[in-house]
Amino acid sequence: MAYPPAAHASPPRQPSVKVILTAADVSRVVDRIAHQILEKTQGAADTVLLGIPTRGVPLARRLAARISTFEDIAVGVGVLDITLYRDDLRRHATRAVGPTQLPLGGIDGKRVVLVDDVLFSGRTVRAALDALGDVGRPASVQLAVLVDRGHRQLPIRADYVGKNIPTALAENVKVTLAETDGADEVKLYGEAGR
Amino acid sequence: MIRHLLSGADLDAAAATQILDTAAEMATVAGREVKKLPALRGRTVVNLFYEDSTRTRISFEAAAKRLSADVINFSAKGSSVTKGESLKDTALTLQAMGADAVVVRHPASGAPHRLANWVDGSVVNAGDGTHEHPTQALLDAYTMRARLGRLAGLHVAVVGDVLHSRVARSNVLLLSTLGAKVTLVGPPTLIPVDIAQALASGIDVSYDLDAVLPNVDVVMMLRVQRERMTDSYFPSAREYARRYGLDAPRMRRLPEHAIVMHPGPMNRGMEITPEVADSPRSTIVEQVANGVSVRMAVLYLLLGGNNL
Numbered sequence: 001m002a003y004p005p006a007a008h009a010s011p012p013r014q015p016s017v018k019v020i021l022t023a024a025d026v027s028r029v030v031d032r033i034a035h036q037i038l039e040k041t042q043g044a045a046d047t048v049l050l051g052i053p054t055r056g057v058p059l060a061r062r063l064a065a066r067i068s069t070f071e072d073i074a075v076g077v078g079v080l081d082i083t084l085y086r087d088d089l090r091r092h093a094t095r096a097v098g099p100t101q102l103p104l105g106g107i108d109g110k111r112v113v114l115v116d117d118v119l120f121s122g123r124t125v126r127a128a129l130d131a132l133g134d135v136g137r138p139a140s141v142q143l144a145v146l147v148d149r150g151h152r153q154l155p156i157r158a159d160y161v162g163k164n165i166p167t168a169l170a171e172n173v174k175v176t177l178a179e180t181d182g183a184d185e186v187k188l189y190g191e192a193g194r
Numbered sequence: 195m196i197r198h199l200l201s202g203a204d205l206d207a208a209a210a211t212q213i214l215d216t217a218a219e220m221a222t223v224a225g226r227e228v229k230k231l232p233a234l235r236g237r238t239v240v241n242l243f244y245e246d247s248t249r250t251r252i253s254f255e256a257a258a259k260r261l262s263a264d265v266i267n268f269s270a271k272g273s274s275v276t277k278g279e280s281l282k283d284t285a286l287t288l289q290a291m292g293a294d295a296v297v298v299r300h301p302a303s304g305a306p307h308r309l310a311n312w313v314d315g316s317v318v319n320a321g322d323g324t325h326e327h328p329t330q331a332l333l334d335a336y337t338m339r340a341r342l343g344r345l346a347g348l349h350v351a352v353v354g355d356v357l358h359s360r361v362a363r364s365n366v367l368l369l370s371t372l373g374a375k376v377t378l379v380g381p382p383t384l385i386p387v388d389i390a391q392a393l394a395s396g397i398d399v400s401y402d403l404d405a406v407l408p409n410v411d412v413v414m415m416l417r418v419q420r421e422r423m424t425d426s427y428f429p430s431a432r433e434y435a436r437r438y439g440l441d442a443p444r445m446r447r448l449p450e451h452a453i454v455m456h457p458g459p460m461n462r463g464m465e466i467t468p469e470v471a472d473s474p475r476s477t478i479v480e481q482v483a484n485g486v487s488v489r490m491a492v493l494y495l496l497l498g499g500n501n502l
Contacts, residue, residue: 081219084233084494094499096212097219134228 016190020165020173023184026146029162030059033144034066036160037113046139047111048076048103052128055117058179059146063115076103080114080135085127102135112138113159117175119145122156147186149173198310198317199492202328202367210372214336216491217484223260224487231490234263237294237497242284242309243320244270244300249458249482250320250330254297257489263497266293281305285312295497298322316496324358324422330457331364333488335372337477338412340484341453346373351406353379354416354438354465357386358423361457362416363393370394377410379403380438383427403438407447414455415440415465431464441467445475453477 021029041047044067051060057079064077081098089095114128125143132141144160149167165173165188172189176182196204205213223229239258243251251267258265268288270276275284281300288296295316298306303323310317321327339345350369356362356378366376370393377398378385390397400406407413418434428434435441440454448454454466454476462468471478 084231084498089233089498090500092499094495097216097494099219100222130232134230135226 018188018190019185020147020188021163021184021186023178026162026177026184026186029146030062031066033160033162034063034070037063037144038067038071040142040159041111041113043071044073044075046109047113048078048107049113049115049144050078050080050102050107050128050132052080052082052114052116052124053098055146055175055177055180056115058177059117059144060113060115061179063113063144076105076110078103078107080128080131082124082127082131085130087123087127100131100135107132107136107138109137109139111140111142113142113144115144117146117177118173119143119148119156119158119161120151120173122152122154125156126154146175147173197496198306198319199328199496200306200310200317200319201326202331202364202371204328205368205371207371207373210332210335210368213332213488213491213495214339216495217332217336217487218340220260220490220494221484221487223490224483230260230262232262233494233498234258234261237263238266238292239263239295239297239493239497240266240268240288240291240293241320242268242288242296242298242300244275244281244298244305245321247299247321249485250299250327253482253485254318254320254329254489254493256486257493260486261490261493263294263493266291281309282312285309289313289315295493318492318496321360323360324363324419325360326364326367327360327457328364328368329485329489329492330361331368332492333481333485334361334365334414334455334457335368336484336488337455337481338374338453340480341477342411342451345369348374348411349377349409350374350412350414351377351379351403351410352414352416353403353440355384355418355427356380356389356416357384357427358419359416362414365414366393366397370396377406379406380416381428381434383425403440404444404447407444408449410448411452412455413440413448413452414457415460417457417459418461418464435464439463439465439467440470442469442473445470445473448475455481457481 049060051057064075067075079101081100083095083097142159145158146162148161149165170191174187176185293315297318297320299320300322303325306319352362379400456478
């Protein structure tokens with residue numbers, strides 16, 4: 001027997017979707033982060049960008065492309081797969097392992113900028129730092145994210161943030177990029193829209 | 195992902211390809227400064243070996259350790275097995291010690307299948323009697339793919355003591371699944387009459403090695419398993435070597451790109467001459483190195499998630 005709805009229950013929420021960044025916004029944000037990286041790293045000398053799959057990888061490539069447009073300097077780009085370093089491995093079915101590709105010359109003694117799409121709990125970045133320690137010894141590590149949605153569970157912060165989005169924990173931020181999903185967009189889904 | 199790996203037939207093309215792809219990522223760890231991944235931290239892998247083995251046991255041990263698992267090695271010699279303990283009682287002991295995976299080699303065909311019913315963890319067959327040796331087939335497939343770029347459409351000759359070879363059986367099953375064509379070659383006494391039909395469709399049998407060699411991409415030599423032979427299957431070692439041994443003149447009949455494989459341990463001078471075994475076409479040492487990567491992939495895919 002189904003229970004009747006409680007008298008004080010609120011009406012079911014409509015799934016709400018809000019566009020946070022349009023394609024043009026994403027492009028402007030990437031340009032700005034590229035400028036900020038150049039500024040903070042004295043012209044991106046000895047700097048490599050490492051994208052965290054999935055969407056950190058195309059973002060890292062775009063940043064490198066913009067940096068070389070602005071200052072005519074080639075920045076090394078790579079991919080850092082963090083699957084085997086996750087702290088929730090055994091809470092899910094086995095995850096497929098992806099490739100880790102370091103730029104030519106490696107990362108030893110370099111300034112590494114980790115690139116990801118959304119900064120949330122900070123656990124992905126923690127895993128990335130562990131993975132990084134196993135593939136080399138960078139001089140320093142920075143973090144660039146397209147969106148910071150808050151709710152950190154670890155003492156981690158980003159050096160470059162495309163946009164800060166205040167969110168409720170139950171909300172969901174979805175980044176799509178042309179390379180992986182066909183179009184650039186950042187959307188915020190409300191509780192019922194998850 | 196499957197829970198146990200007991201047979202080459204446990205894997206469909208997608209699962210086998212996933213293992214090979216994962217192994218390719220695991221292989222990159224061997225070239226790093228820190229040759230270790232944290233994926234299986236806190237898991238226990240027991241190597242349960244009732245038969246002598248060098249490369250398989252060491253390979254599984256290295257694989258488990260590179261994934262940060264705890265490894266317990268058990269060999270029948272020097273254990274309570276010599277006092278008459280049964281496989282089941284040994285299994286229950288391991289179970290009580292909390293083994294997450296049991297890698298088992300046993301002289302009786304089917305022992306790993308029995309074991310899989312007695313323990314909660316994953317069971318990996320590391321060779322059972324004359325039955326199967328699936329991780330060897332996976333590392334052979336990985337080696338072929340790494341050397342020749344593909345598996346589908348390859349023509350593989352498996353030569354020698356097919357009757358007693360668990361390597362041959364697992365390879366036939368896995369290679370057929372992955373789209374390669376297999377021809378079994380050897381003296382009629384060492385190739386069971388109905389094996390081609392029994393294992394997989396599209397398997398050819400030939401008794402003439404020289405006729406097969408010009409048409410293959412891979413020739414896999416099998417060890418003549420004297421210790422399992424209860425009859426005289428061929429008149430003399432010398433005659434066997436003359437008809438089915440791979441020597442330099444025979445190797446020259448192979449196409450330019452073809453590779454020579456052997457699961458080891460080799461009887462040099464019997465099924466393969468030292469000249470061939472040590473030639474650039476031989477992948478025998480590569481197979482050992484690839485074995486660690488492939489076994490890392492298998493252990494990770496069986497134990498990495500919550501699919502226990």
